[in-house]
Amino acid sequence: MDSLLQNNLLSVILFFPMLGMLLVTLLPKDQENAIRWVAFATSLFPLGFSIALWLRFVPLAHEPGFHLEEHAPWISLINASYHLGVDGISVSMILLTAILTPLAILFSFGITERVKAYMALFLMLETGMFGVFMALDLILFFVFWEVGLIPMYFLINLWGSAHGERELFGQKIPARQYASFKFFIYTMAGSLGLLLAIQTIGITLGNFDMVNAMHQWPAYTQDVYGIPASVIRGVAFWAFVIAFAIKVPVWPFHTWLPDAHTEAPTAGSMILAGVLLKLGAYGFLRLVLPLYPVESQAGAPVLAVLALMAIIMGAYASFGQTDFKKLVAYSSVNHMGFVVLGIAAAAWARGVDAGGLSQSAIMAANGAVFQMFNHGLSAAGMFLLVGVIYDRTHTRNLNDFGGLFPLAPVYGGILIFTSMASLGLPGLNGFVSEFMVVRGAWPIFTLVTALAMLGLFMTGAYILKGVQKVLHGPLNKKWVGHGLEISTREIVAIAPLMVLMLVLGIWPAWLVEVINATVTHLMG
Numbered sequence: 001m002d003s004l005l006q007n008n009l010l011s012v013i014l015f016f017p018m019l020g021m022l023l024v025t026l027l028p029k030d031q032e033n034a035i036r037w038v039a040f041a042t043s044l045f046p047l048g049f050s051i052a053l054w055l056r057f058v059p060l061a062h063e064p065g066f067h068l069e070e071h072a073p074w075i076s077l078i079n080a081s082y083h084l085g086v087d088g089i090s091v092s093m094i095l096l097t098a099i100l101t102p103l104a105i106l107f108s109f110g111i112t113e114r115v116k117a118y119m120a121l122f123l124m125l126e127t128g129m130f131g132v133f134m135a136l137d138l139i140l141f142f143v144f145w146e147v148g149l150i151p152m153y154f155l156i157n158l159w160g161s162a163h164g165e166r167e168l169f170g171q172k173i174p175a176r177q178y179a180s181f182k183f184f185i186y187t188m189a190g191s192l193g194l195l196l197a198i199q200t201i202g203i204t205l206g207n208f209d210m211v212n213a214m215h216q217w218p219a220y221t222q223d224v225y226g227i228p229a230s231v232i233r234g235v236a237f238w239a240f241v242i243a244f245a246i247k248v249p250v251w252p253f254h255t256w257l258p259d260a261h262t263e264a265p266t267a268g269s270m271i272l273a274g275v276l277l278k279l280g281a282y283g284f285l286r287l288v289l290p291l292y293p294v295e296s297q298a299g300a301p302v303l304a305v306l307a308l309m310a311i312i313m314g315a316y317a318s319f320g321q322t323d324f325k326k327l328v329a330y331s332s333v334n335h336m337g338f339v340v341l342g343i344a345a346a347a348w349a350r351g352v353d354a355g356g357l358s359q360s361a362i363m364a365a366n367g368a369v370f371q372m373f374n375h376g377l378s379a380a381g382m383f384l385l386v387g388v389i390y391d392r393t394h395t396r397n398l399n400d401f402g403g404l405f406p407l408a409p410v411y412g413g414i415l416i417f418t419s420m421a422s423l424g425l426p427g428l429n430g431f432v433s434e435f436m437v438v439r440g441a442w443p444i445f446t447l448v449t450a451l452a453m454l455g456l457f458m459t460g461a462y463i464l465k466g467v468q469k470v471l472h473g474p475l476n477k478k479w480v481g482h483g484l485e486i487s488t489r490e491i492v493a494i495a496p497l498m499v500l501m502l503v504l505g506i507w508p509a510w511l512v513e514v515i516n517a518t519v520t521h522l523m524g
Contacts, residue, residue, distance in 0.1 A: 009053055009068060010085070013046050015127065017043065017124070024123065032115045036105075040105045040106055042123065043101045047098040050094050050095050050097075051098075054095055056068070057088075057091050058514060061513070061514045065087070066087050066136060068084075069084065069136070071083050071084075074140070078208070079202070081209060084135065086134060088517050090133040092369065092373055092514065093373075094134070097275050099497075101126045104122070104270045104493075105267065107270070107490065107493045109489060111159065111267075117154075118158075124151045125151035128144050128146075128148030129271075129275050129279070131147060132148065133282065136210045138201060139198065139208045142191075142194065148276060152272065155265060160175075160180065160265060161175060161262065180260070182260070190242055190253075193238075193242055197235075204217075204224055205217060217291050218292065220233070234295055240283070241299065244287075248277060248281055248339070249277070251309040251310040251314070251333070251337075254314070257277075257329060258317075258329045262323065262396075266383060266384060266391075273375075277332060278372045285369070288347075289522065293350055301344075303340060303344040304344035304448045307338070308451055309337075310337030311338060311454075311455035312452070312454050313455075314330050314455065315331075315455040315456075316455075316458055317330040324386050324389070324466060330462075331463075335371070335378075337452070338371055338433075339437070341368075341452065342371065344441075345364035345437075345440055348444055357444060360441070362520055363440030364437055366519050367438075367439070371433035373433075374433045377421070381422075382418055384490070384493060385414065388490055389484065392484050398466065398469035401470045402469065403472065403473050403476060404476070404484060407480065407484045407485070408484040415471065418494070418497075418501070423463045427502075429501045430505075
């Protein structure tokens with residue numbers, strides 16, 4: 001057993017949720033409590049293994065390349081292999097996934113319909129997310145990329161909000177079905193281009209190994225079926241960019257996100273904002289920058305402008321919402337815009353050393369990865385808190401609340417703390433990562449970064465609006481006696497996130513140093 005963990009730790013983390021999924025499906029469907037606890041207990045094992053992975057990886061962090069690799073033949077006909085490995089970026093995202101999944105499952109104990117299917121899908125989703133962060137084969141990467149799509153579609157479609165209707169193809173359908181359909185179509189549209197680009201690389205190079213492609217694909221010069229390699233690479237580059245931009249999502253590909261967030265069950269929104277959005281940003285860092293250095297530098301200004309639009313329009317759209325959950329959903333567009341701005345700065349200055357731009361790019365890229373982790377914590381916490389108040393009041397309309405602090409003081413304190421982390425208050429985690437992105441991007445995209453401060457200003461406005469509408473002002477007396485206070489189980493679900501928000505705000509070095517070693521190597 002020790003040998004298995006030593007040599008195949010990544011595979012154990014990757015497939016353990018599937019073991020939990022199998023156990024859940026074997027349990028009688030009327031044993032709902034047993035199903036809940038088995039799913040939760042199973043999700044704790046990948047967390048423990050991920051912490052062990054982190055501790056094992058830290059001493060290796062400053063050695064370039066991928067570590068703890070596992071390599072085995074898979075589909076020999078097309079030279080696709082089962083190839084796993086981690087670096088500082090991926091191991092951070094694995095840790096984030098392992099932290100958020102059991103907390104989301106714990107919050108899901110309130111689910112009462114089709115509990116077995118719900119928990120099985122959630123564990124399947126965890127395997128898909130782990131796989132994207134571990135895969136070092138392009139076909140394997142794509143398989144896990146798609147695995148995460150299926151469970152989230154059903155989680156939104158079957159367990160989403162029971163209120164509201166939308167029109168689709170001239171027919172009125174439940175809003176949750178509309179949101180799940182839109183999520184599926186947007187993601188599949190990007191995935192088709194991604195698959196074709198991956199096939200192009202594999203056919204051209206003769207295999208799908210990601211590490212091999214990082215060395216050979218940028219320098220490939222031979223014509224493919226009479227088409228210049230530079231043209232093929234340019235088309236493939238934009239296919240990758242669009243697929244990952246949809247997933248982030250970057251403006252104007254973001255319109256699926258508010259619907260999906262608003263209609264998804266609370267735990268689904270926690271994972272969607274906490275991890276699934278990060279898959280797109282991870283794709284930029286893992287594949288786009290290494291495989292397309294020339295094209296990335298040329299396209300970086302476009303990406304920076306799209307990031308600016310996401311920052312500004314996400315913030316202003318968030319401020320304009322009266323739906324608490326939709327306010328938090330648009331805030332994700334705003335916060336992920338800073339991630340994309342950091343990636344754009346890194347793409348433009350990768351390998352450039354004139355005027356110290358390479359150091360600025362490294363800081364921006366570090367800030368982008370750190371922001372991915374931090375936003376995962378704060379966004380998951382905010383969606384959890386929206387879910388808490390919705391479970392008690394059955395409304396998300398901010399105008400229906402007001403003055404609830406005396407009725408739920410513990411909830412109010414937690415909401416203010418989490419909101420301040422999302423706001424970027426110094427001393428909490430959000431401040432450090434956004435400062436790093438802004439500081440790094442400033443010398444590279446000065447005008448874009450300056451204009452992005454309009455969005456940063458509005459971040460404070462929409463966060464304070466949400467807090468004021470829920471907790472302050474005249475007390476809405478219709479909620480007196482409704483038992484609005486947060487429960488012990490819900491406190492346990494959000495407490496680890498709050499601890500990490502504080503620790504990373506005070507002592508970010510334990511995570512940033514590991515990220516920095518990989519980013520420095522990535523930037524050449």
